[in-house]
Amino acid sequence: MYATVLHGPGDVRYEQVEDPKILKPTDAIIQLSATCICGSDLWPYRGLSGTDGPAHMGHEYCGTVVEVGSEVRNIRPGQFVVGSFVLSDNTCPHCDFGFQSSCVQREFMSGVQAPYARVPLADGTLVATLEMPDANMIPHMLAVSDVLGTGWYGAVAANVREGGTVVVVGDGAVGLMGVMAASQLGAVRIIAMSRHESRQKLAREFGATDIVAERGEEGIARIMELTNGVGAESVVEAVGMEESMKQAIGACRPGGSIGYVGVPHGVSFDGQEMFFAQKRMLGGPAPVRRFLPDLMDRVLAGRIEPGKVFDLVLPIDQVAEGYKAMDERRAIKTMLKVA
Structure with a gap:
């Protein structure tokens, strides 16, 4: 063959x-x-x-x-x-x-x-x-x-709950599936981080309530603005790059959960920073x-x-x-x- x-x-x-x-x-x-x-x-x-x-x-x-x-x-x-x-x-x-x-x-x-x-x-x-x-x-x-299945795991690992607020970092296929999963699991506010119009449209069709196009510190600031300075209790990281992981950590509230399903490339963590951030993390294949x-x-x-x-x-x-x-x-x- x-x-x-x-x-x-x-x-x-x-x-x-x-x-x-x-x-x-x-x-x-x-x-x-x-x-x-x-x-x-x-x-x-x-x-x-x-x-x-x-x-x-x-x-x-x-x-x-x-x-x-x-x-x-x-x-x-x-x-x-x-x-x-x-x-x-x-x-x-x-x-x-x-x-x-x-x-x-x-x-x-x-x-x-x-x-x-x-x-x-x-x-x-x-x-x-x-x-x-x-x-x-x-x-x-x-x-x-x-x-x-990967997007769904990202949402489950992020502890998405009925009535909750979710941020999805990444507008590739897995990120879009994370949006769908969050919607199916009952989240009432789903913020998709995306810069691409066609992907934004599909994210909304799958259940996104808000779109954030900014990245980096500007993206985190926008999430904080949308959540009254609190951050989201659930964040799905679906990219696997240093910048996207920093966005995910920055967008998550203390005590919140990050589900990371983007295959990591060049991602590292500062132990002191993570210690005081007080955020749960679960991910992997x-x-x-x-x-x-x-x-x-x-x-x-x-x-x-x-x-x-x-x-x-x-x-x-x-x-x-x-x-x-x-x-x-x-x-x-x-x-x-x-x-």
Whole structure:
């Protein structure tokens, strides 16, 4: 088959690779219904994080099971499934505690910007629907597998509560999903920090009540103005840069919570400053598997439409253009059609 391979910064190719096959009895092979490009894929694409040789790209996926290993019990061929970007057994003590992204058997999914993919730990990683979803549901189900699940975790980690005030730092796909999550979790005031008109519009559609375009100290001052000098009790950090983390910390009130889900690059903390700030922090790789059943149900019931975050749809053989469009901020998130 053909699949997406990153050969170096800016060098993405759709080229022939070996077909995936069962390597362990706990594996499954799925036929992708669609896949997409993640903001985190741009780090190696830009040369900001290294790779050891050519890298098979992609970790967001949904599709139909075509084959399972001999020890797979809960998943069977013919089922439509969604999986997390973190592979987990869903039975270890960390999984049982709701942190499947720290599973003792943890692996990170890769190679799904392709028509077919191998999914290790299939029983623990994949969640099947009762029926085959309609074609118009595919973008929304695809968004659940990472970007919505990550935004949702950001909101949960930020302790978003009904009636609360939330600030979301970052207007990429994860930040926009953080806005949606905050709205679904009952926040009454959701302040999205965004400078881009198209993203501001989508943020409002997803539930943002206020938009703050300023950054840095000006951005923090604007948040303080909107919250009567108090700050927000919940802040979602969805970028992973030093400036965005400082904005998140500065926008959060004492005793408040920061959920940080942007993959960090160059972020550091001053221990003395954090000691006196008195702010809770929880983040890291999202335990998407914890949220999959609920989020899939919300999508299938028509309560949320996270697939609207895909503002560029391309055939998978044009994947290089998808990376370029996201790198140049001409697209929020690119969906790749595999058939």
